[in-house]
Amino acid sequence: MKGRINAVLFDLDGTLLDTAPDMANAANMVLKEYGLPPLSDEQIQANTSHGARGLLKTGFGDQIEGKDIDSLRLSFLKHYERDICRATCMYEGVVELLQALDAKNVPWGIMTNKPGFLTHQLFTYFPALQQTRALVCADTLPVAKPHPEPLIHTAELLNVSPRDCIYIGDIQNDIVAAKAAGMYSAVAAWGYVGKGVDPLEWEADLVFNKIENVLSLF
Missing domain, CATH: 3.40.50.1000 (HAD superfamily/HAD-like)
Known part of the structure; x- marks a missing residue:
């Protein structure tokens, strides 16, 4: 009780x-490395609180299959740490x-x-x-x-x-x-x-x- x-x-x-602008920027940097388009505003709004994995999974979509999500997350963290508080x-x-x-x-x-x-x-x-x-x-x-x-x-x-x-x-x-x-x-x-x-x-x-x-x- x-x-x-x-x-x-x-x-x-x-x-x-x-923190959405800077987290989205980090995710978009990873997506760019794989030739994928940046996240939409709607995707950012819905997934920022789910962290790196949430943003990356929605950004990669079906292409996440076969990818090493932990490796992608480490790449995200590298970008995010570098520009953690720009916006x-x-x-x-x-x-x-x-x-x-x-x-x-x-x-x-x-x-x-x-x-x-x-x-x-x-x-x-x-x-x-x-x-x-x-x-x-x-x-x-x-x-x-x-x-x-x-x-x-x-x-x-x-x-x-x-x-x-x-x-x-x-x-x-x-x-x-x-x-x-x-x-x-x-x-x-x-x-x-x-x-x-x-x-x-x-x-x-x-x-x-x-x-x-x-x-x-x-």
């Missing part, structure tokens, strides 16, 4: 940061939200499926995110989302029971992970929710259309 919401956990890509930006209202949570003494943390070395590199550009009391990345533990353990670990770092946390993310796997962790779940509808996708079907506890609406919890 879930309790009262006392802490907020955030996804990163498509929730706190709009990435924080969503409008994020700084104000985080400051408001701090002012209300509401602990907050970040749980992302982005690899740790890229997350830390990206954080150098965004001081507000460096203030997080807990950061768990894709490779912090042996498992990643949608497995619930990374979210449970993030709650432990905040010294908060998972049942008293809410996790906010923009893809269905975020909601699946939160439910499995025994947390409240919320959709960041301002993020990379794909065209034609109805987040209400994910059965999250809440759907936030605007970042500032998160403060209605406290």
Whole structure:
């Protein structure tokens, strides 16, 4: 049984940061090497939160058959690391939200499926995110989302029971992970929710259309 919401956990890509332009650029560089066209805006919107594999699989389509996806991912990471923050930006209202949570003494943390070395590199550009009391990345533990353990670990770092946390993310796997962790779940509808996708079907506890609406919890 879930309790009262006392802490907020955030996804990163498509929730706190709009990383789509730089992630898409890295994917397009790989696609170009194979003579394939760049991703469409719709493909980028629907797949950025699924990371390198999501972007590459949609870009290669049927041609992904027989390809070494791990090798393609390494190529993606090389391009992405080199140009990680050319166009990435924080969503409008994020700084104000985080400051408001701090002012209300509401602990907050970040749980992302982005690899740790890229997350830390990206954080150098965004001081507000460096203030997080807990950061768990894709490779912090042996498992990643949608497995619930990374979210449970993030709650432990905040010294908060998972049942008293809410996790906010923009893809269905975020909601699946939160439910499995025994947390409240919320959709960041301002993020990379794909065209034609109805987040209400994910059965999250809440759907936030605007970042500032998160403060209605406290």
